[in-house]
Amino acid sequence: MLDDLDAVLEEEDQPAKSDSPRLSPRGRGGRSAIALFLTLLLFGLLAGGGWYGYTKVKGLFTDEDYSGPGGAEAIVQIKTGQSATEIGTMLFGQKVVASPDAFVAAAKENARSKNIQAGWYKLKVEMKASDALTLLLDPKSRWVTKVTLPEGLTYQQTFQALSKATKIPVAAFEKAGKNPVGLGIDASWFTRSDGKKIDKTDIEGFLYPATYELSPKADATEVLKTIVANFNTQMEQMEFAATVRKSRGGVTPYEALIVASIAQAEALKDVDMAKVSRVIYNRAYGDFDCKCLGLDSTVNYWLRITGKGSKASEHLTNADLHNPKNPYNTHDKKGLPPGPIGNPGQVAIKGAMNPTNNFPYYYFISVDTAGTMAYGKTGEDHAKNVLIACQNGIPLC
Structure with missing residues (x-):
């Protein structure tokens, strides 16, 4: 792209040939417009690349997270012994959280996160990670079937x-x-x-x-x-x-x-x-x-x-x-x-x-x-x- 632009500019600097009596300032302006367009396009690409690079670098320091309370219901299962990373990965796979790291970060900030019990939970798609963690710590969110078997029942x-x-x-x-x-x-x-x-x-x-x-x-x-x-x-x-x-x-x-x-x-x-x-x-x-x-x-x-x-x-x-x-x-x-x-x-x-x-x-x-x-x-x-x-x-x- 840079080589093409240089070629156009060099052509702009060359004097008109004697055998081209019809060459006019209007034609010369056409080539100038092309050069201007290519210049603006180049700057646009450079700017876009800079923004892309910025977002990538920004991602190294912040965890992608949803801002809202979530939408459709999502049923998830927490298994015994799962780590915060494993839970976060599972939630990300079911589109509950925007990234595993967001859930891990929320867990690190909440001392109660180690109290998550195994079982099934009713969460929502696209939740803020800290909100998802709050629901996982709420016994009312557990989706279980509870039954009491008294002593002495027959089979x-x-x-x-x-x-x-x-x-x-x-x-x-x-x-x-x-x-x-x-x-x-x-x-x-x-x-x-x-x-x-x-x-x-x-x-x-x-x-x-x-x-x-x-x-x-x-x-x-x-x-x-x-x-x-x-x-x-x-x-x-x-x-x-x-x-x-x-x-x-x-x-x-x-x-x-x-x-x-x-x-x-x-x-x-x-x-x-x-x-x-x-x-x-x-x-x-x-x-x-x-x-x-x-x-x-x-x-x-x-x-x-x-x-x-x-x-x-x-x-x-x-x-x-x-x-x-x-x-x-x-x-x-x-x-x-x-x-x-x-x-x-x-x-x-x-x-x-x-x-x-x-x-x-x-x-x-x-x-x-x-x-x-x-x-x-x-x-x-x-x-x-x-x-x-x-x-x-x-x-x-």
Whole structure:
């Protein structure tokens, strides 16, 4: 471009040839106009290049950022352990912030930025980075499905509660729940010392009671994996398996989990969990004559999961209590039932791990509506406690 301009200017300085009598000042002015145009064009390019260079240099010292509050909704996921740079890059990729550096700069200026929790959030496209950070620190911006699973629910009741909270069909949870090992339960759990067969598709007992914050985009399998992962964490923290193997004289962790589920169903007060567990161990593994548990709760569990409906103890018939086809009939069948009869909480689990020592009882019963438990060593002791319960309004007589 500079060479072309020089050529034009040199031509302007040359005298007119003698054989060009028609050359006039007007023609000369045309070439001057071209030169002027090229000169202005050159300066324009130089100015534009200077501005481009300025903006590039400016970018080295300031972070590109949006100024407004944002527009359309943007759903983003923050994962556990992500750094500010990783979050900023993700937000930039979803057009929430103008640059990763803008978010990093905002995070550096806010001491609370380290408190961002993992989960899904509702933000907006083209937000000011500091505004995006503020929303990530606001619990109300988290997009989660929260569900509380109380102690003692059966797997069916758990699936119903999960379905209600997540809008995922119960059938999807039933299908996913048929593979406990695939959900994260170690296969070593499915062992027993009494030789009874275990149904390895039975997820009962492994759905730990707690309040869960679930991903709104999770399917049934992912939801159950979250719950099972918490079960595993809780068992590890309580050292459940190691304690049972060391102190329960050959009883396996799975059997102890069954005991915990029964204690959860039978004892209304925390103080009785370890005592009821001891009575169950005494009956199943001690010198109790029939080595049967004789519990209505196990009979009712089978009635419930087979769709027949549970009954109050006073309404259970002899046919119900002594049904030979009921695998959870503990009135006639020795030892523990085939599996847990619900999902026990921490107190019941600890009670099964460490049942009350020096507690030589074989019977227990709630003797009032508050759930006060009485214990007996003999059938005669138990009969007296039943009478007390009847006098206190418990409909057993």
